[in-house]
Amino acid sequence: MNRSRNNRPAYNSRRPVRRSQRSRPQRTRRLAFRLRWIILVLLVIPVFSYVSVLDTQVRDLFEGKRWALPARVYARPLELYVGMKLPPSLLTEELAAIGYKQNRQVDEPGQYYMSRDTLTVKTREFQFWDTSDPSAQLQIRFNEDTVAEIVNLDQKRYTTLARIEPKMIGKIYPTHHEDRVLVQLEEVPPLLVKALVAVEDRQFFDHNGISMRGIARAFVENLKAGGFVQGGSTLTQQLVKNFYLSPERTLTRKMNEAMMSLLLEWHYSKEQILEAYLNEVFLGQDGNRAIHGIGMASWFYFDKPVGQLKLHEMALLVGLVRAASQYNPRRHPERATERRNLVLDLMAQQEMISLADAELEKVEPLDVVEKPADISVSPYPAFLQLVRQQVQQDYREEDLRSEGLQIFTTLDPLIQGLAEKSMAKGIQRLERENRRTRNLQGAMIVTGSENGEVLAMVNGKNSQYAGFNRPMDAVRQIGSLVKVAVYLSALEDSRTYSLVSTLKDIAYEWRNKTGSDVWQPKNYDGREHGKVPLHYALANSFNLATVHLGMELGLDKVKETLKRMGVERDFKMYPSVLLGSLSLTPLEVTQMYQTVASGGFRVPLRAIRNVLTHDGKPLQRYALSVEQRFDSSPVFLLNHALQFAVREGTGRHVSKGLPEDLAIAGKTGTSNDLRDSWFAGFDSELLTVTWLGRDDNKSIGLSGSSGAMRIWREFIDNLEPRGLPPVTPNRIQWRWVDYKTGRWSSKGARGAVLMPFIGNQVAADSYSGDQHLFKFE
Template identity: 35%
Template sequence: MATRRAKRIEPKFDDGERSPALDLRLDESDRATGSGGAKPRSRPKKKAANSNTSSKTKAPAARGTAAKKPASGRRGKGRRKSSRGGGNGGGGGITRFLRRSVYWTVVAGIWGTIAFVGLLGYYAAHLPPTSEWAVPQRPPNVKIVAADGSLLANRGDTGGESVRLEQLPPHLPEAVMAIEDRRFYYHFGIDPIGLARAIATNLYAGGLVQGGSTLTQQLAKNLFLEPERTFRRKMQEVVLSFWLEAKFSKEQILEMYLNRVYFGAGAYGVDAAARRYFGKSARKVTLAEAAILAGLLKAPSRYAPNRHPKRAEKRAHTVLIAMRDAGFITDREAKVAIATPTAVVSRHNSASENYVADWVMDQLPSFIGSLDEDIVVDTAIDVNLQHAAEESLRQTLSEDGKKYRVTQGAVVVLDASGAVKALVGGRDYGKSQFNRAIAAHRQPGSAFKPFVYLTALEQGMTPETIRVDEPVSIKGWRPKNYSKEYRGPVSLTRALSKSLNTVAARLAYEVGPKRVARTANRLGITSKLKANPSIALGTSEVTPLELTAAYVPFSNGGFGVVPHVIKRIRTASNKLLYERKGSGPGRVVSDADVGMMNHMLRETVLSGTGRKASLGDRPAGGKTGTSQDFRDAWFIGYTSYFTAGVWLGNDDNSPTRRATGGNLPAKIWARTMQTANEGLAVVDLPGSYRPAPEPMPEAVAMDGNDWGTDAPRRRPGMRQEIIPQKQRAPGLLEQLFGG
């Protein structure tokens, strides 16, 4: 006995906790179908053989003497009855048979009950004391909602939130009871009628084709027991069912069942299932949808509506008929539901909101630690803007992705406080969960130049300061313009709007690469920057989120921000756990410098490399960016309300087919920002700056000593190369490869 006990797998009743990976799937043998399943065909009964013998003439008594007594009193008695019955003595045999059958049935029932109770007592004795029994806590769910309260995603082991029974439409629990346990409200944990029918069906079929478990038994198995098919487990299941029925009301048992049962595709509970298959809350499912969900319980993978629609539809019809037979719905309601088509969500996890949800889950531990109950996370996401950004990215890549050999992208939109209003981490979340918006470190190219120009302004230059666009060598490094042509003396405004590499490199070397790096860090760049001369051309890698956040001070008047998406965290009962307060590091750019930067960056959108990002009459500023070999294409820009960043490229870092920041990213940015600013008043960019008339540049000395007006002294190691220059007006190449 000791050895056998050691091999048993006992139910676990520790402190009410349950492994998040607990499998709540139901075995087919664990169900008591509403109608008891298919009724066994009745076997033809053999006609009882007539026990009446042919009526024979009685032997006459001896004359003058009494008739002889029969040798047996029993026989004599039978003869008397036979004579009274007019020759139908077999009726007494049937009566005796029926009486004996009833008697022995009662006796067997009594002894069977005693044996059953004894077995229950035996197996109950192997369970922990009832004082230690507790229903394991349902794995916590994280409900992530947008700024307007609409659902973005659920995260957790169940895939959906817990729903109270009174919040569900009545036809949903009724559908489950009709097909799984029609007498749920009338039994005491086990259903003798359903069990007897299941036994008869299985005996007739010669195998296990129908289960006899009630909803209470299924719940007991899911909550406490290991998924093994043994007599011991079945008896413990019965004991635990009695305990559940004694401790909880029928409504509580039904609610626990509906919130924990497995519906396939990783969905535990009716809410997770409704969202998985129909993209809606369980509170809003129709009668036809409820029938599909209830039909899943028998075999979730076999009747999944997204994989086997015809099979699921046929199973749903069976559920509706069972509901009608049980009196839950009328015949007309059943017919209408059968004729009603259901819209099944085929790709529930491809939406870009999942990138936001993943980011939220990554941050949660730092805010509230471990989870032990359902929580709600309120985010700053604007659902309409999120969808617009996602659609803009997908549409542009579908239209032009093959032409430019671009496969991926990311879009980020922030408001003036740094709150993330939209975040798209890739083209299709269902195919790739990598969040490029927050985790992809790529070279920003010319999109990094505003930090160079801001540093120059802080060192005393102005948008009208003149620099010469010509070949230059800095410690052996020779930056070139994309057009391979040079314009000669130009103002800083024109140099930035046309994204001239030689001028940016010259400025960075003048003010110092380390000072440029400090400026970028001050505005919000958190990635490690290499303070070398090439920093001006964006050779240090950054993420789309941090680069976009670093442009926000140009939009909000010079104040730094910390990009964030979580506004508050609360429990399902509305207890506040966290609420964001404060904005950021304060002013990081002076008002005067903000005005000058906005003057230059607005010119980029009006007449420079970012013309495709123009929003018409609405003032906007921004900068294009293209990394070496066209591997990355960027556009980062802003209005007085929002700042948005777009990145395009390939995950393997392979070159695109000449995709630049001025073409595809600018188009995506414009489409997204049209939606973001829709209905908002047209407001000029912050800062006041009125440019003076551009001075006529003096002739540049061929020895390279004169770099233009407002030039500091030349730094050692830098010289102008005396190379014949081809100066020209903007042409086709400028328009194609501006950034």
């Protein structure tokens, strides 16, 4: 009470004083307090939103990070089997083309050694569409040009077949031209990772994204050097810089970089960051292609996967991280060696390797492959365009450019090489021999007769030419190649026509309705041959006999046959079409002849076998598919007459000396004024369509047999095909006839040849071409 009483006056008495003394500071303090809050709020809100924006950005990009990977396009894998005809030199050529090295030891995948008649090779593991083939050490013994024996040395047993990984023939790049092969951290040799950390960011496993010690050290170093010699960036910062930010050097960017590095470290493990770094880092430039990531760099510089790198090769790659262009081992091998050795020294210093090992590795050559087998420009631009055209029917352009699809095509580099050589040499020779022949160009397409796979596609005399794609886009008159449709239309009517039916090879005149337009075709030799058997007219490509036959059959019927053969282009049917006033591309002609080469089955031409995802998961298969368009018997008859065309008819001069057992059917074609020279030839295995002409459509002065067929002959001589005999349908019966007159003859008589006929007595035993049976469309 007292206290209170005492206190109160005291309180009261002091109150005014207090009020006068304390009121101002209190107010100020309160104000300051409020101000502090306001400032804090004002500061925290933007900082918070700034950090939160960066945080979202960091997480979204890192988690959703999908590097744009180029699509990789492969040739067919080489399938080796016992009994296969394959000169050893072609096998070593194929191995060299996929980056295999000749080495006596053959202890690493990607090495081979040829001694006398035996080739030892250690294949690389490869994921195909159907199976994953492990690496295998194989011993292949040859008997001259034939594979006689294959031994799997790992399993110590004989094997009947083996598959060699395919050659990469092109890539479809992202728009920014970055090239990379993704790797997972466990695929990368630990020593490489350790070396990278030692060189680029020693405190990587200790810091939280930013290293104050690193910055301080860089500052001191730069001060000493009087300029910028060392950056204080951690690996995380470098990754952030490449991943998220533009390359300019501003304070804002630096701040963002630091903050994002902290956030990245906050959210993700060191291993995740390291893996991303290894895939992101820039390690070289090849024309306009940028080499990113350790996986791609390993192929680019050493032509092997990252798991197979030797110590000094790892050191070189680590050395390149700092400045890939400056230490480019192809351009500046000395600088690169110096840099590599510095990395090796550092590795020894950090006790990752022994000093002795470092010294040993330092004397190794750089071992960088002269030219990357992993090409930036495809050696087969024309074929690649066909692949793109076919693949674009199923995939979006952006997916092709960024999903890292692995596209396995049908291209056979060995056949392609022979075809290119035949075209280049052939054109050169023809131009030398014929004065009128200048600026000659050409196209050649080779397909599998039965499966329609495009094995080779040649565009002109210079196969590297990436401009006008003649096989796909040169729409040219096909001349007498069209005649097969006329004769096939006739032979389908087996009650009326056979190979010995008599045709009239006499003058023909066609007038339009008003009579103003007159068409009077002539034979190539300008003569009329009177009555001739059908096979003889076709083999010798008589125009007059063909026109008479075509008009007898009806233009609509011939047009329908052309459509059934696979001509999809729309065209108007005039009598002149019977002699080839129909314009098609070499590819369209190939599709048309494919149907007769495969015995009457339409087989769509395919350039792609299958597609895998970037990590080897099967995505899509372009399966073999056929559709019967003609009964096999009339097609057999037609093909038999086409064999006469090669041996006895228009092709007789060019086919001289061809092996007797080679049952090759073919047809020459020449357009008006000798502007186009064609030859379509096939056997049981391959179909080849060859075209020669000029880009400006001027005359080349060559017929089908004096031009295109000679190029084809050169190709066949180089290829030496197997010569499988054609399969004779059940309804076929053979009789001896006189070749020129078509009259019955007997064995041994002069001019007598065996001629196939369609017999009726066995009709029930064979598919008759009955249309209602296969109307499946």
